[in-house]
Amino acid sequence: MTVTVRCHQLSVSVDEAVLLPETSFSAEEPALIALTGANGTGKTTLLKTLVGRQLPSTGEGLINGQQPYEFDPVFRAAVASLIDTPPMARDMTLTEQLALVRISWGAEDAAAAFTAAEQTLQQLTIGELGDRFPYELSAGQLQLFAVGLTLSRPFSLLLLDEPERHLDTDRVEALITLLEQRVAEGALVITATHRQEIISRAGRQLDLNPIPDHQ
Amino acid sequence: MSAPAQRLKAVRRLYLGREGAPTAGDRWFSLYLISFVTAFYIVPVAYVIGDFLDPSFAGRVTQETSEPYAAAGVTLLAIAALWAGRIQGPVFLTPFLAHTLLATEIPRRRVLIRSVLTAVTGTGLVIGGAAAVGLFALTHTGVWDWSRFGLLAAAAFTGGLQLGLLAFLGQRLRRRALLLCTGLVALQGVAGALLPVVNLATPAGWAASLWAGGPAWLLAALVLTTAAALVLVAAEPAALGRLPAERVVGQSRRISDARLFTSTGNINDAVELFRAAPAHRLHRASVSAGPALLSGLRQDMVGAARSPLSMLSAGVLIPAGAALLTLAAPAAGAGFQESNLLAAVPLGVLGGLLLFFGTGPPAEGWRQLKNEFDAAALFGWAPRTALARRLLWPLLVTGVFAAAGAAGVVVLSGSAHWSEAFWSLGLAAAALSARFFQSMRSRDIPVEFLAPTVIPGGMDLSAVKILVWLGDGVIITVTAALAVVVLPWQPGTLAAVLSGMVLATLIGGWARTGQQLSAGTARAPRRS
Structure with a gap:
């Protein structure tokens, strides 16, 4: 199922602070979109607005023509996000947690869920860590695991906030490959990023930096 | 995809099989401890208090003139429950489960109902149990007969359920709605204090009638109090479906961290988690x-x-x-x-x-x-x-x-x-x-x-x-x-x-x- 995202004159302000200046864009095809901009330009705010965690001050951001609405099961099934570090179970191994996410989304049997979880870890280059607990991981490994938790569920729109945090060049490459794979399967992926490798491989760049004034 | 109920069952089976999950033995041991403490400490203490208590004093605190005070007390408890729920409501899971399950398209009521029922029933049992100790002592002085003790203990349990459900409302409602709700509860309390006849039409008044009302009114008051609890229970499924995931995950995270800190003796850190965040800036004024x-x-x-x-x-x-x-x-x-x-x-x-x-x-x-x-x-x-x-x-x-x-x-x-x-x-x-x-x-x-x-x-x-x-x-x-x-x-x-x-x-x-x-x-x- 394809998904469309349309933002029209969307902006967010709190008191006198502008968190997201007026932004308009639309995306209707499966693609990897790099959301760029300096710190404080509103990348995270835009993502939070699209998942319904932040109300717009002006304009609108629509997913499949509808306002983001977390109480709608259809919206929840369509949109996956990794904006903050997700909670992890202290006393479950990485494989168990990934398998649990798959089972919560209807994996037919536990054995298949565990096999798929191990494959996800392999793709993220941390296949050998499947039996570890989260507290035994480095910051980069934890970030890869957080990405794995998000990718273990089905979605047609994926919103990521700087998923490359703490990752070295090889791991960023693995991450891009996984994201491209999801795009090939029909998903629309919007990722806030500062890494040139991701920007150059993205099909499209959405820059939130203010346009320089040429007077 | 398989049916939501089967998926939830499979998730719970896997989650309960994790290392460190409480076993059936742990639960039986908890039950044993509770029974032991009740049988050998709480009941004898209640008995001794009853023996020690002056019957004329017991008569004074249970006569009909104490009804407005009882109604005011119930009103205050209701307001406290509403705001306690705002800080930490009865709906929470472990943070990982909350985040994972609330992101799925499984209906939220199905995901959260077990948690809210457990917490609300627990509140009912704790309040009912605490009330039963005092009621046991009062009944022991001869101020009531034992059938009234049973009725009052049942009413205390029902009242506890209501307080748990009010805490759930506090967790669910937006700030303005919560303020409105608090205002309504306070209004009926004040009206009941000024015009005792109002107590005939309010849940706090019905509960107070159970405490100090005449025998004719007793059964009606219990039925009305139970009905008020049922109204709250009926409103629950709709409210559960509209509980924001961010709030549930936030509170689940906080209570989980607080439990961890408490278990290691770091009470300061546990309390710190519940400290209200600064809401206004005024930074220049502080220097x-x-x-x-x-x-x-x-x-x-x-x-x-x-x-x-x-x-x-x-x-x-x-x-x-x-x-x-x-x-x-x-x-x-x-x-x-x-x-x-x-x-x-x-x-x-x-x-x-x-x-x-x-x-x-x-x-x-x-x-x-x-x-x-x-x-x-x-x-x-x-x-x-x-x-x-x-x-x-x-x-x-x-x-x-x-x-x-x-x-x-x-x-x-x-x-x-x-x-x-x-x-x-x-x-x-x-x-x-x-x-x-x-x-x-x-x-x-x-x-x-x-x-x-x-x-x-x-x-x-x-x-x-x-x-x-x-x-x-x-x-x-x-x-x-x-x-x-x-x-x-x-x-x-x-x-x-x-x-x-x-x-x-x-x-x-x-x-x-x-x-x-x-x-x-x-x-x-x-x-x-």
Whole structure:
């Protein structure tokens, strides 16, 4: 199922602070979109607005023509996000947690869920860590695991906030490959990023930096 | 995809199979402990209280004239439940499960119903159980027959369910709706107090009728109270479906962290999680030159203005504590009567606890003071200056709020309870000094407390030492409150003992800092 995202004159302000200046864009095809901009330009705010965690001050951001609405099961099934570090179970191994996410989304049997979880870890280059607990991981490994938790569920729109945090060049490459794979399967992926490798491989760049004034 | 129920079942099976998950044996052991404590401690204590209780006193507190007071008490409990739910509601899971399951398209009611039912039933059982102890004692005096005891215990359980569901409403509602709801509950309480006939049409009134109403009205009141609970239960599925995931995950994360901190003895860190976040900026106002005394006062005032919710909690807890202690203090001096102890002891303990917890927000500066001493090289205040800077605000706020609470009781009761009000102010001073004592301790448990302390007979008291260290402020305050309420003091002796207690606690707290009042600059901290 394809998904469309349309933002029209969307902006967010709190008191006198502008968190997201007026932004308009639309995306209707499966693609990897790099959301760029300096710190404080509103990348995270835009993502939070699209998942319904932040109300717009002006304009609108629509997913499949509808306002983001977390109480709608259809919206929840369509949109996956990794904006903050997700909670992890202290006393479950990485494989168990990934398998649990798959089972919560209807994996037919536990054995298949565990096999798929191990494959996800392999793709993220941390296949050998499947039996570890989260507290035994480095910051980069934890970030890869957080990405794995998000990718273990089905979605047609994926919103990521700087998923490359703490990752070295090889791991960023693995991450891009996984994201491209999801795009090939029909998903629309919007990722806030500062890494040139991701920007150059993205099909499209959405820059939130203010346009320089040429007077 | 398989049906939601099957998916949830599979998730729970996997989750409960994790390492460290509670086993069936753990649950049976918990049940065994509860049964043991109930059978061998709670029931005998209730029996002894019943034996000890003066039947005429029991008759007075259960006669029909006490109905408006019971209705007011139920109203206050309802408001407290609403706002307690705002801070920590009954709907929570472990953070990982909450985040995972609330992101799926499985209906939220299905995901959360087990959690809310468990918490609400638990609230009903705890409140029903606590009420049953008091009811057992009262029934034992002969004021009621045992069939009424059964009815009242059932009603207390139903009332507990209602309070749990109100806490759920507090968790679910937006701020404005919650304020509206609080206003409505308060309105029916005030209307019932002014016009007793209104109590015939309100849930608080029905509950009060169960307590003090005539036998003819008893069954109707129970039916109406149960019906009110059922209305809340019926509203629950719709409310569960609209519970924002961010709120549930946030509260689940917080309660999980608080449990972890508590299990390792880090009570300060656990409490820190529930501290209200600053809501206003005012950053320039907090930096000021001028006399040290005034700059500290200004800093504390700015801190209070930034976190109005914290100050609001102090504004509720301190006057409430002082009011309860004013009611309980007639036991002191000439008013002392053994038969009043059943009411005076719980009132005194509750009043002491409210006072102590209420002093937390105004004494926030004392935590900063401790930090200043722990980082002496960074600040450079002379110890006496550092202390003086942070003294005024807690004294002022606690004094004013406590005086307001005590004076309120004196004015409302229309009798000259000025001496009781004076003793409750003395206990406010004790609570504040206990707060100072606690604020000046180190964050970490002293290492020597971890070593075994074996007494003759082979018992190890190290756990007791740690518990006392963790709850020192509470223990001091409650001890002071009980001392005032339980013992037949002469006023002069009581004043001397209370003053000595406050002074000793202040000196003990200061000793914990390792600083000298006469020193020119602060020195490196000492662990205590």
